[in-house]
Amino acid sequence: MIRIFLYQLKIILNNKTIIFWTLLFPVILGTLFYFAFGNLYSEESVLKTIDVAVVDETENAEPYQMFQAAAEELEYSDGTAILNITYTDSYEAEALLKDEAVTGVITVKNNGDITLLVKESGIYESVLSGIIAEYHKFNTMINEISVENPQALEKALSIFYEGVDVNVTDSHTEGNKDPYVTYFYNLIAMMCLFSSFSGLGIVVNCQRNQSDVGLRVNVSPVKTVFIELAGIAAAFLVQLVCVLLGLFYLITILGVNFGGEIINIIITSVLGTMLGVSIGYLIGHVGKGGLNTKIGILTGVELFCCFLSGLMVGNMKILVQKHCPIVNKINPSAVLEDAFYAQNIYGAGERFYGDLILIAVITVVLLIVGSIMAGRNKYASV
């Protein structure tokens, strides 16, 4: 058994086509991504203190002071201030904005309203608008409280500081919300799904109606399923190493900031690779035809899954979610992507674990169905 496993390892490792598509191709693609989006990416990848100009247009100073106090309190979870404020008048503020010395201009109006002026749209601009929106909400609340219950004002203010901080942290600092990081997550997901090709290769090599080697395997006194399982284990191992190498390359060589916890990314990759291999295992057992036919079928199936999960047309996943949500729960590509997404944006929470369980379930189902098909070992012709 171990000997068969080792030979299967060698068979996969020596298959240049498989190694190319599952390791080199994604790495090349990742590098291209990196250089294509590199500028945008590095500029926006690390959240830093945002320069803003604040303009006071109030007549009585109270709303202004309140905002000022609040804004200076804001900080990222690691303690660095979110805003670096320049207090100035509206004329100079616009000049600063024009010179890109500040990202935005915040104006506190007389009625307590706050407006934001930005030059372009980007992640810092959206952080700013998030802060403003948050402040508006609390401002309204504070006004209500101060009318109804002036004593509680102090307390409400302290809630506000906490609130803004928590909110900003929640949506912007844990995980990398940068859209470009999604490409790299998708790349890893693709590497996982590409594992299916070596899974498929193993099965084809063991099926007598699909390959000449399969014939030889079938006349031997060893049950085909053992040889297949040893091969599947080998395929899993090789592909996992490929994915991890890919990750390593992206993170350490290219310096991609994936945002999520590395351990969660690795767990997802492990399960994703299992998923990929088992897709190949199942396709290998469905119908006849040799390796090339099967590769065609497999490619078709996976492209379709990726299409449904929005890897090709951006909002496809949302459309599917709206009209047929179950598809997003059983589409391997969609579930895998969602797991990566969830751990990045929400961390290791309910949604992430739910996705992991789904991946495991789909994997097991694919393996079982494949084995059942393998068990029907009667052929009218080979």
Next chain:
Amino acid sequence: MAETVIKVKNLVKQYKELTALDNFDLEIKEGEVFGLLGPNGSGKTTTINCLLSLITYDNGEIQIFGKNMSGNRYDIKAKIGVVMQNVAVFQELTVYENINFFCGLYIKDKKLRKQYVEDAIKFTGLEDFKKFYPKKLSGGLLRRLNIACGIAHKPKLIILDEPTVAVDPQSRNKILEGIQELNRQGATVIYTSHYMEEVEQICTRIAIMDKGKCIALGTSEELKRKIKNTENVIIDIKKIYDEHIKGLKKLSHCYDIQYSGDKLTIKFSGGKHNLINVMNYIAENNISYDRIYSELPTLNDVFLEITGKELRDREG
């Protein structure tokens, strides 16, 4: 009395409308080198696939080593070595690794297996190519590797399906000698081919197949004795007149004359001085020719006489 190794009764195999095997019977005794001879599409490979339970069949019984064969008779499979018509080796493994992999499916003991693999390599003359990948091997060497993979575990029954297709004469002889050597070491052999010379050379008994039926069975001598033809006198000749053909046909014991490709074949049934009679006729009629010689009937003649067609297209 030698034991029966293979017994096939009333085997029927249909591929849709096509009947690939039509009530085929076969009985092979221990120690035989049994030849299945037939033209392309006669059902040789189908027979072997049925024997090994690789495909289902529509009717009939197959016993190997006295037991009913089926896909999960791993005990029977363990005693069989198979060399399929198509080369079946892993492109990703070297010569040595391929043999070791397949031998390992039969032989668990590491030391014994090592010995067996070395034996197989020596036996097929692949010593210099142990570390080669199949891609780098010539057609003949690849065939030898294919054989080594099938027989390394020293099986009691060896089934070879056209192992010499597209092989150079040197490799072919090596393969044929090897098969006879395996037989001397105690293996029973089934050998399919559409090359009658090979089958004649190594097989102790021959079944001639056509359209899924066994049309003749026996040793090559027996098969030849069964037919009318006893001698063929062949003249290499560029041009011959019809009147001369008619004249030759009147020679005693001559029953048929064919002329094709500058070769005139005069068929005799019995008679002792056929060649001399032909030469006399040629001398009397001043016919000019290149070469004249006499041949004993071959299995091709057997096939020709029974089916009315050639076993295979004459080469050249």
